[in-house]
Amino acid sequence: MRNDQLAELGQQLRVDAVRAANAAQSGHPTSSMSAADLGAVLLANHLRYDFAQPDHPGNDRLILSKGHASPLLYAMYRAAGVIDDEELLTFRRLGSRMEGHPTPRLPWVDVATGSLGQGLPVGVGMALAGKRLDQIPYRVWVLSGDSEMAEGSVWEAVEHAAYEHLDNVTLIIDVNRLGQRGPTRHEWDLDAYARRLHAFGWHTIEIDGHDVGAIDSAFAEAESTLQKPTAIIARTHKGRGVHDVDDREGKHGKPLPNAEKAIEELGGPRFITVDVAAPPAARVLYGSRGGRAEMPAYDVGTSVATRDAFGDALAALGSVRPEVVALDGEVADSTRTAAFAKEHPDRFFECYIAEQQLVAAAVGMRTRGYIPFASTFAAFLTRAYDFVRMAAVSHAPINLVGSHAGVAIGEDGPSQMGLEDLAMFRAVYGSTVLYPCDANQTARLVEAMADLPGIGYLRTSRGETPVLYGPDEDFPVGGSRVLRSGDQDRVTVVAAGVTVHEALRAADLLEAQGIGVRVIDLYSVKPVDAATLQEAAEATGCLMTVEDHRPQGGIGDAVASALSDGRPLPRLIRLGVQNMPGSATSAEQLHLSGIDAESIAAAVQLLVEEAVVR
Incomplete structure (x- = not known):
């Protein structure tokens, strides 16, 4: 498309942004207007995309x-002819696909955005898939604001x-100088961005973001640059x-005060269509x-760490599921993803100590059809929680594995102990939270995770534990699993x-004292087995949850939620x-935290004594 046509298309995109926000009486038209020329040139001259086949493997x-x-x-979608004017003007209305921030309800949107600083990290995951997995020369274009360049996650992705x-x-940076409450950190100092990006090893191009000819040349230069990612740093208004509203403070996140006048100033509505x-x-x-998969098998009675079983099982799963990939945060020897790396080095990705990039890369690969397992210490996944939350919004079913959970890790101390992770992942929309107690159980759950519909979380342990279950059990x-039960059980643990x-x-200690205790292995923390818990509550009248986790949000709360169905509640101790x-x-x-065998037995004894007195 010629420069004069590109300029007209840019004006059309501005007008349509104004019209959409005016119809909704909310939104961010000024932030859209600054990047309109960038969007016009990309759509018309550089994007390679079949809108009729959003899953085409060659699509940019x-x-x-x-x-x-x-x-x-x-x-841009209206200009491409994939939505009409009527749908455009349903922006932000109930039931509309034109949501306030894009989500994959639209088939051309891979990931939800809106939590700033996530686009480039996810794009890096897509690009890794293109280079190392798909080996297809599609390009990943990320349109970023200048404000979000302050996010640490961006610089993890840059490196x-x-x-x-x-x-x-x-990376296309729309440097429009103004954030939500005022000027951005570097305002229009394009070189401030360029120096930083160049120091990380990027090719940088500084341009006037409203000069369509300069934009076109910059995109072409990016496409021809080899061995380096490119950042186009565009000065815009x-x-x-x-x-x-042009370069005026206080106009962020608001429809234009006089939309009709603004549209007239911009030259009125246009109906240009683009053949992408x-x-x-x-x-x-x-x-x-x-x-x-032929899962690893462990003999009952032996002792095996569940993290070891996870590593073995993931490697075995990768042998029959070539779409399974593993990512790790420089702790593969501890999480045991090293076993996968040894067997399938072409599908193992080292993300180093950058947990936000770790999870973002998993999301990016998931959008390309892969089944990612991303692993690090459970404690460190807290750093990436916003990416987990947004993965759920994106309907990107990734699998996360947190090792070294709880106080049971021992001497390393509290900085390494995941004690909040069950609560964190239980709160994620559509998530599954699994916490196996032995090696064979771990292997089966790893296999099941590959086909989960939402975010999956597996909690593994550092130390060896006895193998309780046979390798053929489901x-x-x-x-x-009810591991112990009897007619005279007084309490369910x-x-x-x-x-x-x-x-x-x-x-065992309590049985010697004549106190019967039912024991339930609640390996599925979410969804929880409400029927078994309810049956145990009716049989014993009292449940005691014991967890190597903070009392808030973990197993105790999962059990409480399962019993909150309107029936009389049993006594519940946590x-x-x-x-x-x-x-x-x-x-x-375990003893100092009051969750070892002796502490459990003492708590049950006290509970039974209280029941007798009453």
């Missing part, structure tokens, strides 16, 4: 990282993209083209073969992971980690 990927500028994206020589990534270039023919290198998601073994030891641990052995840690 476009991520609107500054998701509040969604009117621009929707205006990773340069390290991996991702020349298939182009927020609210470009309308005097009342088709992608090249392509095929996916790794196709799904399916079939059940552990359906949403289930549990509900545990998971390491505390299952402590509960069994406590039951044992969890309420102290601030220091360095000590695993056994000492």
Whole structure:
């Protein structure tokens, strides 16, 4: 498209952004107007995309990282002819696909955006998939705002993209100078961005973001640059083209005060359509073969760490599921993803100590059809929680594995102990939370995770624990196991992971005193086995949860929620980690936190004595 046509298309995108926000009486038209020329040139001259086939493997990927500028994206879709004017003007209405921030309700949107600083990290994951997995020359275009360049996650992605020589990534920074409450940190100092990006190993191009010829040349230069990612740093005006809002503070996130006047100033509505270039023919290198993996088997009575079983099981799963990939945060020897790396080095991704990029890369790969398992210490996944939350909004079913959970890790101390992770992942929309207690159970749950519909979280333990179950036993998601029960049971102890073994030891101690205890292995923390819990509550009248986790949000709350169905509630006692641990052995840690066998037995004795007195 010629420069004069590109300029007209840019004006059309501005007008449509104004119209959409005016129809909704909310939104961010000024942020859309600043990037309109960038969007016009990209759509008309450089994007390769078959809108009729959003899943075409050769399609370029476009991520609107500054998701509040969604009117621009929707205006681009109208120009491409995939939505009509009527749908554009349903912006932000109930039931509309034109949401305030883009989500995959639209088939051309890969990931939800709006939480700033996520577009580039996810784009890096897509680009890694293109380079190392798909081996298809699609390009990932990320349109970012200047404000979000302050996010640490952006710089994790910047470093990773340069390290991996991702020349298939182009970052377009819309430097419009104004944030939500006033000027951005660097305002229009384009060189401030360029110096930083160049120091990380990026190719940088500084341009006038309203000069369509310069934009076109910059995009072409990005496409021809090899071995380096490219950042196009574009100086723009927020609210470009309308005097009342052009580069004016206090206009962020508001429809224009006089939309009709603004539209007239911009030259009125236009109805230009763009024939977007088709992608090249392509095929996916790794196709799904399916079939059940031959999972590792462990002898009952031996002792194996569940993290070891996870590593073995993931490697086995990768042998029959070529779409399975593993990512790790420089702790593969501890999380045991090293086993996968040894067997399938072409599908293992080292993300180093950058947990936000770790999870973002998993999301990006998931959008390309892969099944990612991303692993690090459970404690460190807290850093990436916003990416987990947004993955759920994106309907991107990724699998996360947190090792070294709880005080049971021992001497390393509290900085390494995941004690909040169950609560964190239970709160995620549509998530599944699994906490196995032995090796064979772990292997079966890893296999099940590959086909989960939402975010999956597996909690593994550092130390060895006895193998309780045979290798041929099944552990359906949403289930549990009753390990001990009798007609004279006075209390039900509900545990998971390491505390299952402590509960069994406590039951032996109590049996010697004539106190019957039912023990439930609640390996599926979400969804929880409400039927088994309700049956135990009716039989024993009292439930005691024991968890190597803070009392808030973990197993105790999962059990409480399962029993809150309107029926009379049983007595519910919760044992969890309420102290601030220091360095000590695993056994000492469990005892000091009151969740070892002796502490459980003492709590049950006290409970039974109280019941007798009453």
